[in-house]
Amino acid sequence: MTERSGKRIALLGFELESNRFAPVVGHSEFAGKLILKGADMMADLATENPRSPGTLVGFARAMDEMGPWTPVPLMVAVAGAAGAVEHAYYEEVKDEMLRRLEAEMPVDGVYFCEHGAAVTTEISDPDGELFAAVRALVGPDAAMVSTLDLHANVSDKMVESTDVLVAYLTNPHVDHFERGTEAARAMVELMAGLKTETAFIRLPLQAPQVTQLTATGPYGEVIDIGQDRLDETILNVSICSGFTYGDTPENGMAFIVTARGDEGRARRLCRELAEHAWGQRHRFVPRLTSLDECIRRAVEVGNDETLSPIIIADVADNPGAGSRGNTTWLLSGLHEAGAVGVILGVFFDAALAAEAHALGVGKTFAARFNRDEASPYSKPFEAEAKVCALSSGDLVGRPGGSVAGRTIQLGPTAALELGGVTVVVVSNRVQCFDSGFFETFGVDVEAARTVVVKSRGHFRAGFAHLFTPDQILEADTPGLSSPNLANFTFSGYRRPIFPLDAETAWQPPDW
Ligand SMILES: [Zn+2]
Structure with missing residues (x-):
């Protein structure tokens, strides 16, 4: 490796979004997604379509552009969304990160690509x-x-330990790279001697995931107000909506305002933004479509070509929130109702995908969904199916989507035709981010009358070239990521919290 000059910046990252109601995970979940250490990190960052998080890619490329620096790559461990992590495995990862850091000391700075909503089997704030x-x-x-x-x-x-926290501004998340770039700019200012002051407020407001979109609605509005206030004093405004199913004392919409050395400005703006969002809290209550109504609409658009096609988002079974991506309420309901022109994906069932691969394209068989999972949500379903297409499951995220330009590995994948419903079955548990999750496997999205996606909201960016928001229904099905919060028994939240507790009160801090 060639000798670099400039400040030594350590690179670390731990990315896990923990759904407290989903199965506990450990090493294999991370190993199946992404663990990179040392020189392997730099090798991945040098590729055209890195596997590394977009924030890390954006940070490293911006640092390269802004002048000499010496990256000190230590370790990233990424699992996406899943359950709580085994505490012993978390300790192992943390110890390895610290050991690697200690061996490289001294460093001038540390950059983390972190998710920020992990829990372990023992602690709520790893x-x-x-x-x-x-x-x-x-x-x-x-x-x-x-x-x-x-x-x-x-x-x-998290706030007290760091100088600057930079959260995404978009949901669907499409600004990973830009926020990594913003973090790099902050790092360069800190290297030049900047001292920051940070104000932090957490509201007793835990919006269900479907009302945390940013293109329209109350959340996007308050984010926009914050961004309008950036100037020579306000360095960063980050507003995190919180991960509903984390069920932690740290849940609640968080406002983090970082100023260049002016605590008063940071506090005033932070309080103003929190008060604004609190005043809008009734707009964060979701409106879902019942399962029966979703099926009725799918049958209707399947039989009437003059109607616009629809997307049904199975928001309660979103792997991007730790769900299994294998509930069958919509699949069995649509199949039994005789809906036609339906495509559904991506359905996580490695055993079924393997069986289809063994049989080969064109074969007809009795497809048994969920033969291996015991969860009450992963109900078995069986129907005659024809194998339409087979693939190794590698794809690159399409432009405009949440994983644009990134390599995604779905594992052995099969497109199965069950009467009027075509299902894309995958071996790795990933949400359906964009239309390529069908098109790559020969399933025509533009010809479909109903597209069922296992995703809560990120699909909106990846299907925006084909569907407008008024063509999207959010289904009220059972599932580990249901926005219907009454379906869960929360035990970790600080109560009361809105909208779970309708009468929640809040007073701004006495600054
Ligand atoms: Zn997220």
């Missing part, structure tokens, strides 16, 4: 614990900057 441990090691003078997912459950420890 992200904050990691930040605090790194701060203890590098000391108060090193710069610490982290990017965060918009769904982070932000803790005091």
